[in-house]
Amino acid sequence: MKIGSLQLSGNLVLAPLSGITDYPFRQIAREHGCSLAFTEMVSADGLLQKGKSFLRIGEGEHPVSVQLFGSNPEILAEAAQMAESVGADAIDINMGCPAKQIVGPGAGADLMRFPGKVKEILRAVRRAVRSPLSVKIRSGWDEEHINAAEISKISEDCGVDAISIHPRTRVQGYGGRADWDLIGKVKRAIRIPVVGNGDITTPFLARRMLEETGCDGVMIGRGALGNPWIFGLDDSGCGEAEPTAPTLDERKRMIHHHFALVKAYYGKRWAAKKFQKHVYWYTKGLRGCASFHSKLSGLKEEEELLEAIQSYFDFVQRRTPCQSFVSTGNRSVIGRGEKGL
Numbered sequence: 001m002k003i004g005s006l007q008l009s010g011n012l013v014l015a016p017l018s019g020i021t022d023y024p025f026r027q028i029a030r031e032h033g034c035s036l037a038f039t040e041m042v043s044a045d046g047l048l049q050k051g052k053s054f055l056r057i058g059e060g061e062h063p064v065s066v067q068l069f070g071s072n073p074e075i076l077a078e079a080a081q082m083a084e085s086v087g088a089d090a091i092d093i094n095m096g097c098p099a100k101q102i103v104g105p106g107a108g109a110d111l112m113r114f115p116g117k118v119k120e121i122l123r124a125v126r127r128a129v130r131s132p133l134s135v136k137i138r139s140g141w142d143e144e145h146i147n148a149a150e151i152s153k154i155s156e157d158c159g160v161d162a163i164s165i166h167p168r169t170r171v172q173g174y175g176g177r178a179d180w181d182l183i184g185k186v187k188r189a190i191r192i193p194v195v196g197n198g199d200i201t202t203p204f205l206a207r208r209m210l211e212e213t214g215c216d217g218v219m220i221g222r223g224a225l226g227n228p229w230i231f232g233l234d235d236s237g238c239g240e241a242e243p244t245a246p247t248l249d250e251r252k253r254m255i256h257h258h259f260a261l262v263k264a265y266y267g268k269r270w271a272a273k274k275f276q277k278h279v280y281w282y283t284k285g286l287r288g289c290a291s292f293h294s295k296l297s298g299l300k301e302e303e304e305l306l307e308a309i310q311s312y313f314d315f316v317q318r319r320t321p322c323q324s325f326v327s328t329g330n331r332s333v334i335g336r337g338e339k340g341l
């Protein structure tokens with residue numbers, strides 16, 4: 001997939017996830033084959049007020065797309081320039097966030113209600129930066145106002161290089177199922193690349209979205225939580241069945257590797273607190289996880305968190321017979337010959 005002048009190595013990309021897709025998480029996804037990672041949404045106003053230090057792009061972290069939210073064309077344009085100067089390989093404008101504090105001041109999904117404003121913003125940002133520019137949209141505001149194809153066409157006419165679409169309305173939030181048919185409709189309405197998004201939890205579903213909708217790339221959000229392997233797994237031959245899960249040893253190694261990145265990025269003082277949610281996701285669905293999860297929020301120091309992880313994995317290893325089914329949340333899979341089980 002190519003977004004403007006940016007040639008990607010594949011067609012699976014990491015979605016922007018506020019509070020989650022920080023540098024360590026993006027790095028982990030990249031190491032597993034993700035071809036483009038989006039930052040969490042960054043306030044255009046905040047970036048201009050606080051300056052470049054508000055946006056941290058890691059060394060060697062490329063390609064990365066910086067997602068901006070805001071409602072003022074000039075401020076968004078200036079913020080896009082700043083993001084470009086900090087090292088963004090691409091700029092993305094958020095037109096899909098449903099949160100009250102974002103749509104209230106007229107940003108995120110609220111913009112889809114005002115095609116004229118969309119045009120003003122995209123023209124201003126396009127004039128301001130040379131970097132590849134994309135827009136992330138939803139289906140529309142509500143069932144009565146599904147205008148994703150119209151907004152995509154406007155974006156294309158303003159010089160935008162790609163559209164990603166999460167086909168739920170703002171009113172739907174994250175409920176119900178993503179309407180993949182709409183991804184196909186958007187794809188047929190424009191010539192620039194379309195990245196489909198919504199409910200991808202396995203490589204098989206990613207392949208199915210590509211085939212059913214004709215989209216050029218697939219964006220994965222929640223399916224990557226505690227599961228960076230999703231970017232690297234081959235779907236060939238897995239059919240409707242789920243692919244093989246990582247072994248307990250692989251999971252444990254990943255937790256330690258991810259934690260080391262988090263510690264290097266945030267410092268020892270904040271590392272455990274920042275990492276608790278990832279431990280939750282890496283262990284979701286494993287045997288006896290509920291009782292382990294209930295203790296996580298109390299583990300604020302590195303040593304106590306790592307010790308709890310070790311004893312939990314010892315417990316699971318003792319209790320999991322070789323080749324038994326290991327449930328991993330939304331996936332029910334066969335462990336790959338756990339050693340010593």
Ligand SMILES: Cc1cc2nc3c(=O)[nH]c(=O)nc-3n(C[C@H](O)[C@H](O)[C@H](O)COP(=O)(O)O)c2cc1C
Nearest residue numbers: 015016017018040041136166198199200220221222
């Ligand atoms: C916790 C959370 C944070 C999110 N933050 C952002 C964000 O900063 N910008 C954005 O455009 N979308 C954001 N989204 C939406 C996701 O990028 C994605 O569109 C949505 O989760 C559907 O894809 P999925 O089913 O693969 O998760 C967020 C979603 C979640 C669950």
